[in-house]
Amino acid sequence: MNKEYAINFIRDLFTLRTVWIDRGGGKWAVKKRFHPLLRSAFWVLAVIVGAGIYSGINSPEKSEAVAEPKQQVIASLPEPEESHPPVQRELVIPLKASSKRGEIVLPSEANPETDRLIAPSANLKPEIQPAPVPKISGGGKYSVDVNKSTYTLTLYRDGEIVKEYPIAVGKNPGDKQRIGDHRTPTGNFRVVSIENASAWSHDFRDGKGKIKGAYGPWFLRLDAKGWKGIGIHGTHDPDSRGTMATEGCIRLSNEDIAELRQYAYKNMPVTIREN
Numbered sequence: 001m002n003k004e005y006a007i008n009f010i011r012d013l014f015t016l017r018t019v020w021i022d023r024g025g026g027k028w029a030v031k032k033r034f035h036p037l038l039r040s041a042f043w044v045l046a047v048i049v050g051a052g053i054y055s056g057i058n059s060p061e062k063s064e065a066v067a068e069p070k071q072q073v074i075a076s077l078p079e080p081e082e083s084h085p086p087v088q089r090e091l092v093i094p095l096k097a098s099s100k101r102g103e104i105v106l107p108s109e110a111n112p113e114t115d116r117l118i119a120p121s122a123n124l125k126p127e128i129q130p131a132p133v134p135k136i137s138g139g140g141k142y143s144v145d146v147n148k149s150t151y152t153l154t155l156y157r158d159g160e161i162v163k164e165y166p167i168a169v170g171k172n173p174g175d176k177q178r179i180g181d182h183r184t185p186t187g188n189f190r191v192v193s194i195e196n197a198s199a200w201s202h203d204f205r206d207g208k209g210k211i212k213g214a215y216g217p218w219f220l221r222l223d224a225k226g227w228k229g230i231g232i233h234g235t236h237d238p239d240s241r242g243t244m245a246t247e248g249c250i251r252l253s254n255e256d257i258a259e260l261r262q263y264a265y266k267n268m269p270v271t272i273r274e275n
Helices: 004-012 035-058 060-075 254-263
Strands: 017-024 027-033 142-147 150-159 158-167 187-196 201-205 209-212 216-222 231-233 244-246 269-272
Touching: 150 254, 158 216, 216 254, 231 254
Parallel strands: 142 269
Antiparallel strands: 017 027, 142 150, 150 158, 187 216, 187 269, 201 209, 216 231
């Protein structure tokens, strides 16, 4: 008897019933409604769900989660290539800046998750001390021509050859097509900045970890068709010159980049060609 009663009650609870509602003035309206208990349960559930959503939106944890990415953007700055230096990609901060942990995370085009650059600090002694830059006499306009097929960088003054340097270029042939393809872009560019790279380090993902002095004493950053982090720099591995060994940059020996730095200037023309 109790089981039958319970079944009938549940069936009655979920059955729409006809209700006459007095509108006043002798007017009545017909409505279809569920059982009053079921309607009350719906309202209670709606109040609980609404309170939960409001609590989640205004909780301290939620506020911190929203604010955290903003802090990361402020802390990021472009990283030099051999993994396509700058990238990121958002807010450029001078290289003198340092994070609370003494290290700045620099996303790169090759692998923004793992690349790191140690920022110069008072407690960090550079592996390479850049030589002083003497004044160049004789005047004239200097420019650079890079031939990828002969692995040479030629310095010109007013169209006349000053000197040729052996170089290394990107691991893959052809013009750069996408981020991380390890190609050296071709075209007519210019030097946008000359940066002291003596304290920089880089992980080439060859199992040897971070290499200090991987960029030599100087990094000449190029405006390479919008590809971030392409430049001309020194190396910890001068024997790689004459080969396709870089992640997109042009690599000289430390002695040669120090000498080339004497002639380099902002907006200096740089041509990179296949042959």
